[in-house]
Amino acid sequence: MGTAVESANKLQEVNGSVAVKNPTVVFVLGGPGSGKGTQCANIVEHFGYTHLSAGDLLRAEIKSGSENGTMIQNMIKEGKIVPSEVTIKLLQRAMQENGNDKFLIDGFPRNEENRAAFEEVTKIEPAFVLFFDCSEEEMERRLLSRNQGREDDNIETIRKRFKVFLESSLPVIEHYTARGKVRKIDAGKSVEEVFESVKAVFTPKEEKAD
Ligand SMILES: Nc1ncnc2c1ncn2[C@@H]1O[C@H](COP(=O)(O)OP(=O)(O)OP(=O)(O)O)[C@@H](O)[C@H]1O
Numbered sequence: 001m002g003t004a005v006e007s008a009n010k011l012q013e014v015n016g017s018v019a020v021k022n023p024t025v026v027f028v029l030g031g032p033g034s035g036k037g038t039q040c041a042n043i044v045e046h047f048g049y050t051h052l053s054a055g056d057l058l059r060a061e062i063k064s065g066s067e068n069g070t071m072i073q074n075m076i077k078e079g080k081i082v083p084s085e086v087t088i089k090l091l092q093r094a095m096q097e098n099g100n101d102k103f104l105i106d107g108f109p110r111n112e113e114n115r116a117a118f119e120e121v122t123k124i125e126p127a128f129v130l131f132f133d134c135s136e137e138e139m140e141r142r143l144l145s146r147n148q149g150r151e152d153d154n155i156e157t158i159r160k161r162f163k164v165f166l167e168s169s170l171p172v173i174e175h176y177t178a179r180g181k182v183r184k185i186d187a188g189k190s191v192e193e194v195f196e197s198v199k200a201v202f203t204p205k206e207e208k209a210d
């Protein structure tokens with residue numbers, strides 16, 4: 001716990017609302033259906049982060065009737081990546097509206113444009129990148145039985161999403177690997193086993209020694 005003065009110093013005003021300066025950000029990446037959302041829910045419960053899923057924010061934007069709604073809906077149906085300025089605005093707004101100082105940003109950055117634009121606009125560097133590594137066969141099985149009514153959970157769009165992941169998202173993971181920031185998790189195991197590996201990443205070293 002910091003002092004009241006330290007707490008006040010952590011706050012800044014952005015677009016009229018008070019946001020936490022220099023929040024801790026963990027990017028959560030992995031192919032479609034690798035289990036990012038499932039594990040983020042566990043991390044929130046155990047480690048006090050706020051979960052922001054870029055895909056969920058984009059889907060909420062469609063539902064809100066925003067002027068970008070139709071464009072976003074078409075991009076999602078095709079498994080394509082929405083222009084960074086749209087997604088970054090949604091992420092920034094969500095971070096500002098939330099008082100927490102640590103965020104899991106799930107499904108972002110999805111390509112080099114996302115990555116460079118986020119860095120440029122927010123000046124935030126991730127603390128690390130959690131990468132859920134899973135085979136396409138397993139991810140396809142999971143997506144086809146997800147049953148959440150998502151318009152992109154059909155085999156045609158799933159194949160397009162896999163292609164985009166390989167061509168555009170893996171280079172982002174390589175970028176952070178070269179900088180020593182990637183914590184790779186074998187995501188092909190059960191939810192409980194995967195979370196055991198995730199916990200080891202989030203547990204401070206001194207606690208692990210106990
Ligand atoms: N380790 C696991 N073993 C089996 N099923 C899993 C596992 N993790 C998640 N699932 C299931 O797989 C489906 C996809 O998981 P989830 O929504 O967490 O993936 P995601 O990476 O967020 O996918 P997307 O990128 O499409 O949003 C869900 O139905 C979830 O319950």
Ligand SMILES: Nc1ccn([C@@H]2O[C@H](COP(=O)(O)O)[C@@H](O)[C@H]2O)c(=O)n1
Nearest residue numbers: 054055075076079080081082107108110
């Ligand atoms: N940075 C992002 C994240 C997502 N999208 C679009 O949303 C779709 C669903 O994303 P999930 O993470 O929920 O699977 C994704 O296929 C993209 O169409 C995006 O454009 N940019």
Ligand SMILES: [Mg+2]
Nearest residue numbers: 036037053055
């Ligand atoms: Mg998800």
